[in-house]
Amino acid sequence: MLETLEPISVLGVGNMGAALASAFLENGHPVTVWNRTIEKAQPLISKGAQMSKSPAHCVQSGTIILISLASDEIVRDLLSEIPSLLGRTVINFTTSRPQWEIGTANLVTNQLQASGYLHGWTNSIPLEVKNHQARVLYSGPKSLFEQQKHIFQVLGKALWLSDDHKKICMLENAALSMVAGLCAGFFQSLALAGAAGHNTIDFTQEVILPLLPLLQDILLEMAKRDQHQSYLMSDDSVSESSVSVGTMLGLVSDARETAETSGVSARLFEGFHDVLRQAAESGDSLKDASAVIQMLRRDKSQC
Missing domain, CATH: 1.10.1040.10 (N-(1-d-carboxylethyl)-l-norvaline Dehydrogenase; domain 2)
Structure with a gap:
């Protein structure tokens, strides 16, 4: 008898969201996606993903909900369109500010009644995620992480960091600060070299x-x-x-x-x-x- 893999719902299929969806599709999971721009979902649909007409409809199809959007504000706007997440585990891969992330976690677990919430930080590029070679850190209840770890390992190496969402957001933004500083120095360097x-x-x-x-x-x-x-x-x-x-x-x-x-x-x-x-x-x-x-x-x- 074939094993039935957990159905996955992905909200947002930009570069990272599409990579997340692809990884689970290739592993045999049923995947339903939603994106405001339907065209971005076409490559996933051609691989077998189902396209949903709304965020609320999308989350009904999965027991594991992955969120990968451009900002905290967009995440909140999207969640306002969803009446309930009862019985579902939510993993938010959106780069977040600490206070916003804490508020989102409370909204998902208390108001929308999800069974659990984790924040995921993909310290990798989308190609590594798609190819199951990512290094992903998670915050939230360790018991929930351990319970779902077999699912997270589809993406690559799964590591639990802390039960404190604030900490993982600070570390994620600390890493982005390094990238931003590197880019600033590089831009300055090329501006001067070009002027020469x-x-x-x-x-x-x-x-x-x-x-x-x-x-x-x-x-x-x-x-x-x-x-x-x-x-x-x-x-x-x-x-x-x-x-x-x-x-x-x-x-x-x-x-x-x-x-x-x-x-x-x-x-x-x-x-x-x-x-x-x-x-x-x-x-x-x-x-x-x-x-x-x-x-x-x-x-x-x-x-």
């Missing part, structure tokens, strides 16, 4: 990409100093990966001035430059640059 008349593809391949492996030691060194709050650069603590606040300020100031005198905006640097300058003026010039991290944790009025 250099081919930006060549510059990326020959200069930027070889730098990335070198950053690993520097980032780990800074993380260790921050974790242990060891910011003083004594002779026995200085490594090849160490850089002081003063040195970092000098480097950023040079890059900022070079941009401005070359007709390139330096506004992406302004906030970082100001924090480094404040740290130096506060007497931290000789401390490791990671001392700035602690400044950012203080009252924002002091930064």
